[in-house]
Structures are given as C-alpha cells and as structure tokens.
Amino acid sequence: MHSLRISRLIKSSFIGNRDFSVVKVRASSFDGLMDPLLGFEHFKMSTQAIRPRPYAGMCIITYLFSDSAPYRILDTAGTDLILQPTCLSWAQAGRGLVQTASPDPEGYFSHGLQILLDIPGKHKQLDPKVIGCIDAQAIPERLDSGVNIRVVIDYDGESKVNPIDTQRALTFLHIKIANGENFVYDLPIGWNGTTHLLSGAVRVQTNVDIKYLSAGTTVAFGESSFIERLAFIAHAESELLFFSGLPIQEQTYNSGTMFMSSTEELGKAIADYEEGKMGFITLMEGKWKIIPPV
Template identity: 25%
Template sequence: MNTIDPRGEPARLIRKVHGRAASDGAGVKLTRVIGGPELPELDPFLLLDEFGTDRAEDYLAGFPSHPHRGFETVTYMLDGRMRHKDNHGNEGLLTPGSVQWMTAGRGLVHSEMPEQESGRMRGFQLWVNLPAREKMTDPRYQEFAPDLIPVVRPAPGVEVKVIAGRVGDTLGPIVQPATDPLYLDIALEPGKAWEYPLPEGHNVFAYVFEGALGVGEGDDARALETHEMGVLGGGGRLALRAGEAGARLILVAGRPLREPVARHGPFVMNTRQELMQAFVDFQEGRF
C-alpha cells in the first residue's frame, strides 16, 4: 500500500522539457518530448511522443510495417482507433482509453494504422528499454481495454487511471519486473491537490497534456503548463495542485537499467556489434 511520510521531502521539478514538433511513420505529425536533442533519453525511457489532432491528414497515413528489436513500446490511446498487426499473426484494435505494452524482444515487424477517416486522434507512445538479458526474449503483448484499467479517486476532485504500478491498494494491469514501471493518468479538478509517494530509486517524469498545475509545496512549487514535461527528483513524495482550469497529466516512472545503449532507428541494443547484427537479421528475414 502506498503511504505518505509527512516528514519526507517533497519531490522537485529539476528540469523542464518542451516537446518539439516531429513526424514519424508515413508522416504522422506529433510532439516529441523524450528522444530529441533536448532530452535524448531518461533511463529506462528512450522516447515519448504525444500525438493529438482533429485533422485527418495529420494521422491518416499511420505507421506502416516497421521493425523493432531490444525494447518495449507503450501505446496509450486517449481518442481515436488504431489497428495493429505484426508478422507473427497478432492483430488487435486500440480504442479510446486502451493501452498496449508491446515487448519487441528479439524482433518483430508491425504496423499501426488508424481505423477512422475523420475525428480526433490523440494519445501517447512511450519507448522503454529492456535489460541486456531480455533483449532477445520472445515478443509479447500486454493489451488492455479501458474497462480493464482500474480508476481510483484517492482525494476529492482527483481521478487516477492506474495503468502500471500502484495507488493505495489498487494495482495496474501492466507488469514488467525489469523496470518496475509506474504509469498513471491523473485528472485534477480546478484548485484540487493530491500527494503521491514516488517509487524509490526510479527516474520519474510528469507530462501535462491539459490545463496546468503546480509541483511542490509553498514557495518551492513550480508550474507545469500544457505540453510541458517535468523531470522530478530530490524527494520521495509528489505534491500536485491544479490551476484554475484543472489539469490532466501522465506520471511515469521506471527503474533505471544503467547499461550502455547502442541505438539506431527501431533497434536498441547494448553494443554496436549487436546493433549491426539486428540490421542483418532484419534484412535476412529472421524477425
């Protein structure tokens, strides 16, 4: 059970990151928060993209077939529908509020294509590194519809969707012992506050995608605005207070791997030799 030590130091915003416009797949427009020049990675996180638009031309081309090896992709849909398929015969449909945690492992080729021609498409994709011992594991999926993601209301005016990790006695459905992740979607009504005990030894970030909030206590509180990410540190409890328009954010944490990273495009290994082998294996059809 999560418990707050009232004497514990509150976590602070030690760095702010502004997302940059980017495109991926067949030209899908998105905002890159982790994985760009401002913040190349935050061990074990390799990339965070936010996508959100009402313009079909910004997303309709989707993400045609492409390979992955050596890490995990986490897709969290807020709005819209995305059909995914891979070369192992797996197929599914991500609907609003659903999450897919895909472990690419030794390799697969998959596609993610919008299953709509109009309306809003919005969500996040997060890349999580795998430790060396698990990079060549068999690919697998943890995929959950919105009704399988628990929602808790731990304080007045606060609602939390628990995708991974724990809030009180409530556990999220995603399990990954290697990085012991936390992934929460937090909504705060205007002016409401909430405190949460952060996992010890993890790297932690908060990304605000609606409204604004303050992080910290009293004169030490710092603001996070819409489309800003805050890297957190310096304390074991997180104090949040929403602004006048309320706030919605994702809070994500993971145990750092502290291993060398050899990375190029869709492959993330530990050495250059392993990276070169990934390209050879893909080209020779061994995914």
C-alpha cells in the same frame, strides 16, 4: 546518500499536419532521469501515418485517450489488434519486430501515446512477443476532491493492479486535476519519475525545488536515497501523465526505435531488419500484408 535530482523543463509542440501530428519526447534530453523510459510519442492521426518501422531492445506500449477512434496495431510478432479508446496494448520487441498502426476506420482521428520502455540487456535478444492488452474496465479509476486518476499500470515488484506482467516495477498514471486541487505521489527510494503536462498549468513542488509546468512541458526526477514527496498543484484545470519506475541503468545505443546494449548488437539488429529477419509489412492492393521473418 543522494538527494533528489530534477531535470530541466523541456517544452514540446505538435509537429505535422491536420491528418497526422505528434509530440516526441526522448530520454536522451533528461540526463538519465527518464530511465526506464526511452521516450514516448503523443499522436493524433486520421490516416495511415505510422509507416512500418523496426523496433528492437524494448517494450512498445500503446495507450488511447477517451476521445480516440479505435486503432489497429499490426506487427510481425503476431499482433493484429483493434485497440479501443482508454485501453492499452503491450508488446516486447526483444531482438526485433516490425510494427505499423492506423485509425480504424481511416478518416476518424485516433489519439493516444506510444511509450518506449527499456528492458535489461539480457532480454534484448529474446524472441519478440505480444505480452497482452488491458481493457478499459481493468484500469482502475480513483476520484477524490477534484482529482481523477486512471491507474493504467501500477506494479511495485510484488503486487500489481492489472494483468500485464511488466517484469519490472513501473507506474503509469493518467491524471486530471481541477483548478486549485492537488495530487501527491511518494516516489520510492531509487526510482525515477517523469511528468508530461497535456493541458492546463501545474506547479510541481518537491523538497528541493519548485517547477512550473505549462502545456506540452516535461520534467523528470530521481536518483534519491529517500522517499520523495511530489506535489502537483493545478493553477487551471489540468491533465497530465506521470510515469515512475526503477531505472535499469544500462548504456543503450540506438538507431531510430532500435535500442541495443552495444554497437555490435545494434549493427546486428539493423542487418537483421534489412535481411528480413524481423519480417516486413508491405502494402499490397491497398492492404497491409505481413511477410514473416526469414
């Protein structure tokens, strides 16, 4: 039997400039406790700041906050989508695709998350595909005693609140807590959980320890043989992200945003990208043009 493990606190800050800034959080800093997340990027941009880059061996989830401008996502798997504020898009990179994104129109600020979600090794060689988009009205909100919860994704392996097929048990909550109020979550047996505080100050209380989070801080929990009650108590008006899911527990090898099951698979993914087998996105006469995979 295993008791709850808790990671160290890691504080991240925005890097960049007034046109583009990002906070990057990667699972490699959390000793396996972020699994099935590979990481996420919290971005603010007003220009074409995310240049075309290859993704492989994962799912790419994009979520926009309410203060965001619309956001155009373009990839070589067939996505050409204008994502609206408080909506979510989901693509499975599989053996590889190339993606870029920008505010629409440029000059306005897009503000959101790009979440990198691991997939089992047996799925990493599947063809890339667009899984779907969740509109704002399809994302439930719960209001209770100073706590506002957007249930962006909630799938326990049997039932789900949104039409996206996550293929694995996964929860993603966007939570706002008034000063002095609290939110409680029961982490299922064997699941991992990750919390990132966007703003405010929160005390996280478990049966093994207490952690104090300031804005920009991330902490992860998991590997317990018991249902673990996590209590989030706000010491100021606070906004946080909470992810939880069943870990995949498979070794990955990565180069940038390509995460494969072996060094051989990673080498092949890099070669596929360089040889155009994932396609390319190139700038022609001021517009992005997709060159299909060869």
